[in-house]
Amino acid sequence: VIGQPAKSKRPKEPGENKIKPVNKKVKPKTPKMKERESADSSLKSQSILTQVMDKGHFQKLAATLSLSAGQSIELRCKGSNVTWNYPSYLDTFKDSRLSIKQLDRYGQLILANSTAADTGEYSCWLQLCNGNKCRKDETKTGSTYIFFTDKEELFVPTPSYFEIVYLNPDKPAVIPCRVTTPSAKVTLHREFPAEEIETDGTDIIYDVKKGFVYQHPTSDHKGIVYCKAESQGAPQISIKYHLLYVEVPKGPPSTTIAASSNRAEVSDSVHVICTVLGEPDVDVNFRWQYPGQESERPAIIQNFWRLINRGTGHTTRISKSILLVEDFEARDAGNYICIAQNLQGETTVATNVELN
Numbered sequence: 057v058i059g060q061p062a063k064s065k066r067p068k069e070p071g072e073n074k075i076k077p078v079n080k081k082v083k084p085k086t087p088k089m090k091e092r093e094s095a096d097s098s099l100k101s102q103s104i105l106t107q108v109m110d111k112g113h114f115q116k117l118a119a120t121l122s123l124s125a126g127q128s129i130e131l132r133c134k135g136s137n138v139t140w141n142y143p144s145y146l147d148t149f150k151d152s153r154l155s156i157k158q159l160d161r162y163g164q165l166i167l168a169n170s171t172a173a174d175t176g177e178y179s180c181w182l183q184l185c186n187g188n189k190c191r192k193d194e195t196k197t198g199s200t201y202i203f204f205t206d207k208e209e210l211f212v213p214t215p216s217y218f219e220i221v222y223l224n225p226d227k228p229a230v231i232p233c234r235v236t237t238p239s240a241k242v243t244l245h246r247e248f249p250a251e252e253i254e255t256d257g258t259d260i261i262y263d264v265k266k267g268f269v270y271q272h273p274t275s276d277h278k279g280i281v282y283c284k285a286e287s288q289g290a291p292q293i294s295i296k297y298h299l300l301y302v303e304v305p306k307g308p309p310s311t312t313i314a315a316s317s318n319r320a321e322v323s324d325s326v327h328v329i330c331t332v333l334g335e336p337d338v339d340v341n342f343r344w345q346y347p348g349q350e351s352e353r354p355a356i357i358q359n360f361w362r363l364i365n366r367g368t369g370h371t372t373r374i375s376k377s378i379l380l381v382e383d384f385e386a387r388d389a390g391n392y393i394c395i396a397q398n399l400q401g402e403t404t405v406a407t408n409v410e411l412n
Contacts (some may be wrong), residue, residue: 130164135162142177221300234267257301279299308400310403314328328379329376354382379394389410
């Protein structure tokens with residue numbers, strides 16, 4: 057179905073190309089009506105994304121599209137202020153094969169010499185701006201998932217040979233072994249003990265756009281796994297994924313604070329440590345309030361984090377912020393307050409340091 061509009065128009069004479077798509081609406085009637093409707097009704101609930109085909113023809117995109125790796129593609133998104141989304145690695149490597157331009161009436165995305173790694177979602181939307189503030193216009197969006205098929209690369213290539221996947225009991229976990237060929241048969245395997253993991257379509261499902269999804273992760277799922285894909289040729293193996301089980305209560309950061317000493321002599325060095333135990337993939341931001349702040353007393357603040365394995369397959373992230381005051385003096389005495397914040401909220405803790 058995807059290729060039909062372009063296919064049915066190819067036999068037309070070159071001189072007729074500009075006329076027939078407008079005047080002759082018998083064969084491609086439905087698509088043409090929809091295209092005109094989307095323009096005439098301010099694109100309400102219509103996709104604004106099209107693919108540029110041969111000889112200036114345009115084709116509306118379905119939810120998925122399959123192209124052979126090596127092909128180039130041009131997408132257009134109607135509107136004067138268009139934002140694009142595409143596989144993030146194209147940004148990471150500042151890929152010169154990708155070109156994005158904004159013209160008067162549409163945004164243009166061109167990807168040249170595609171590779172299997174370009175497989176993923178391509179979407180666009182209009183921005184509504186008022187001064188410096190912009191927001192997404194939910195009624196004017198377009199999206200398609202493009203498979204760049206390559207029989208030599210059945211799995212979408214990744215930068216690393218090993219990835220960590222966190223299993224959290226509160227949310228699904230994704231093992232992102234995506235394929236470049238949607239018809240490939242994909243299975244999930246445990247490395248030790250060596251066995252295929254059954255995907256029952258309920259607790260473990262395979263989504264061709266995401267990979268294998270554990271709907272309700274448990275500690276039984278931890279271990280090292282890989283995926284296997286088959287499509288006409290020899291089977292191919294994905295990279296390995298290390299599944300780590302995480303069990304940390306949801307909510308604001310679990311925070312503690314401690315000073316190297318709660319009583320200090322003049323000219324001592326005092327450091328105060330603020331510590332958060334949390335989920336491995338949840339960032340924590342720290343803010344400090346301390347006695348010498350108003351008088352702009354210099355203090356050194358260092359933030360860092362690391363992962364620890366607490367045994368039985370449980371992994372926790374320890375985030376720390378250390379405030380150091382050198383050459384302690386009278387104005388440094390008082391309350392040291394640490395505010396730790398994550399997406400669920402913030403926690404405030406304090407400790408007192410007195411002058412001897």
